[in-house]
Amino acid sequence: MRSQNRYQTDTLSVVYFLSLVALGWINIYAADYDLENAVSFFDLNQSATKQLIWIGASFLIIAVIYILDYQFYDSFGYVIWGISIFFLLAVLFFGKEVAGSTSWFEIGFIKIQPAEFAKIATAIALAKYLNSLNTGGSVQRKLGLSTLLFLIPMGLIIMQGDLGSAVVFCSLILVLFREGLSGKLLFFSLYAVILFFLTLLIGQWILFLMVFVLFLICLGLFIKNKRGLILILCVAVLSCGLIKSVDFVLNEVLKEHQRLRVMSLINPNADPLGIGWNVSQSKIAIGSGGFMGKGFLKGTQTKFDFVPAQTTDFIFCTVGEEQGWLGGTLIMILFGAFFLRLLKIAERQKSNFVRIYGYSVVAIMFFHFAINIAMTIGLFPVIGIPLPFFSYGGSSLWTFTMLLFILLKLDSQRMEQLGH
């Protein structure tokens, strides 16, 4: 039994991967399909044709991953992270500015986005660092320190002006939670995010009033508990501070186009022809799909360019419009099953490094998945992040392929890994 399992790659995961890539390609083909002028399948101007090349290349990447020794990632974890930070710094000076953000290197016809590479590097480095958790020191302190591993690339990416990619790193908090981060911290971060959006939605003065009323109620409940009272007082003061800071964040920290995106989530009609256009057209495309969808290649909103970025960030519009609620939900279930499978893989590792890395992979992918779909259906501000394996583009496809297959490679040799 043992020897049989030794070099076995998880078949189910590969099947999920192939299905997602295939479905993604079909939808890119549909999104780009031109009703009027049928172009040759081999025309390189076709997104679908180019995507085929990117898919082919990703198999080369898989091969390289499988050739590399499994210990490479653990051993060179920090080096890889260091290189990625170097690139993130370099792109700030030598990068090409595209649409307000300098996040690309352009060497000839090849375009490289260091932020994508940083996702992989950070996942590896985080796994390596947290792997040493058990070797001494306060767990919570180490967990807190580990956030530097992703806060640093995050900061650099924000400096590039690519807020979407930066926000992705927040997903790694999920990994910290799995490794024992205080649930309270997670709860309060979530509370802060909700409070932020509530402030935008209903205005600060009503919220101040609500916080005050809640504070009074809690005061009544915990009148005899001194520690509880102090905590409640702290929470109330912090809440008010956060509510007050929303305006500042909106007007001072966020750039104009980012502010508009946030605002248009709350009121899509605020800027119907600007950023609100993306959201409302995206919702129209998906909403018009109905239960069964309009059928393959029958979508009108995407075909006639009503939805911007329809092959990349808004690829889910094509799914929603042509395959309807049924198709959309089935694809989400497929993603869900895929994520749960990866969690299962992570949990079966003897090596903490691989487990933590596995959680990082799930966290990053799940965050992309959830936020991407949420923004197409108007549940989240439009931050340009792709739908894993679906969105057109080599960079993102290769990143997710690498993330996944490094995990599968490590998993295939889990019997050789040393447990802690």
Next chain:
Amino acid sequence: MKSRILGIKVFIILIIFVLSLRLFSIQIMDTNYQKIANRNVIQRGIEYPYRGLVFDRKGKLLMYNEPIFDLEVTPKNINLSDSLLIKELLSITQKEFEEAYRKATSFSRHLPSIFYKQMSNEKFASIQDRMIDLEGFNINTRTTRGYAEKGMANILGYVGEITRNQLKLDTTGYYKAGDNIGITGIEKTYEASIRGLRGVKYRNVDVQGVNMGSFKNGTYDTLSQPGLDLILTLDGTLQKYAEKLMEGKTGSLVAIDPSSGEILSLVSAPSYDPSLLSGRGFSRNFATIQTDSLKPLFNRPLQAMYPPGSMFKTIQGLIALEQGQVQADEIITVNGQLIGDHAPADRYDMERAITKSSNNYFFKVFRRVIQQGEHPSPFIDSRMGYNKWRDYVLQFGFGNTLNIDLPNEKAGFIPNLDFYDKIYGEERWKFSNIYSLSIGQGELLVTPLQMANLGAILANRGDYFTPHLVKKVGNKSLDFGQKKSVDIDTSHFDSVLDGMQALVSVPGSRAYIPGLVFCGKTSTVENSQGLDHSGFMGFAPRKDPKIAIAVYVENAGWGARAALSTASLIIEKYVNGSVKKKWLENYVLKGNFQDAKPK
């Protein structure tokens, strides 16, 4: 740790569930998105049908559809090196070119908009051959009404954009704001047949509004159906001649075929060129025409109301004969003192009284009709007599619309008892208050159409058909109802018609047409506002009548001059096919009747 692992799994499933729920709400619960999506991409284009063509009774085309060619440009697609050719073909300057291009660009770079409006035929011909070389330019064809003649505006009417009020009144739901609708004339009366059926074409458009082909291969499209053609009862040649004769005058001419009620000619003078109210110049031209002091939009044959004057003596004679108040051969001596008269004091029978138009004869006859001595009180006696008399008058089609197939026909006015009661008080008026009616003056008002219809009744000895202008709609002949009759014995017509015949049978006179026996009666209609109106009513030939006619020429004095001369020429033209009396034609065309004021 176990609970945290489970928590993470639950979290993932929960998020997917929420996303799916949200999808459910926008895709299935909210049907608005479907509508908006369709509004986004499906453009509903209306295909306007051609309006029906209009022909005269002999099949001559009177009204048609004229194509207008506009040159349109789609700025995105043009090749600026073509600009020289365009400027040359349209013979416009660089400045004009730039101005037109700028306008089109500011409308849209992706959609065609008008670059040069209403090209002349020569420009269209020269540019049409070069269209294939001119990328981004296309020719858009619209239609407008075209007219074979400059006349008949009051008959044909015009088409205009539907008003908000008309939209509200439209119960069929056919019309939409911006649609055209017949405003007057047969364009209005026959709107439902002549307009055709609008077609609808659904097409897909992309985000720029560029046409992306038909929607679902045209499954939901409907073809437009051209309107039905109309064949008028009008005789185009006669109409043209009548319009020529009425030129420079103010008045009406109505000619009817007595055997069917078909209108052969209907002239309202002055009129306007119908092409002025077709197509682009509409609003500017309409304002000019509307403010014209001679009111060319006023359709006089149906809307102008005049006293009938002496022509009414024919009816007075017939009613008196029918009621037995006078015999045709009864000689009545008049001294000419009861009422002002142009006829001499003399002995008159019915025939001679008609021919000479003796006012005093008809004064006496009408007195007998009104005061029949059935009641000792002259007031009550007059009421009874008047009521009987009025019933007869109404039978001749007066006091009510004849329901011709043109809009806005007026009823004229035949006073009822109430009317006089209000003026004089009940039972406080008698014959002496209303004697003016005996000679067709006083409160009576009739339209020229009603007078022409009287001509038809006399021609048919008591029968008439509803006058109408349209013979056929498409292939279907129209039915205007049964023959109507007046309660006058046909034998009573002899003396009246004899008198009318004698009037127009004096050799060498203006009325006389050698070899044609016909009947007529003139009116010199008293006009308190100015010169008297000249009126004539008659029919020809006496046996087997082919044409009944009424002519009013305003402020032209004697009926025996302007109106009679015009009518005589029309009769000659229609019955004989051509006019031999060139001197009379010149007399009418010259139109100098002004010195002819009687008295």
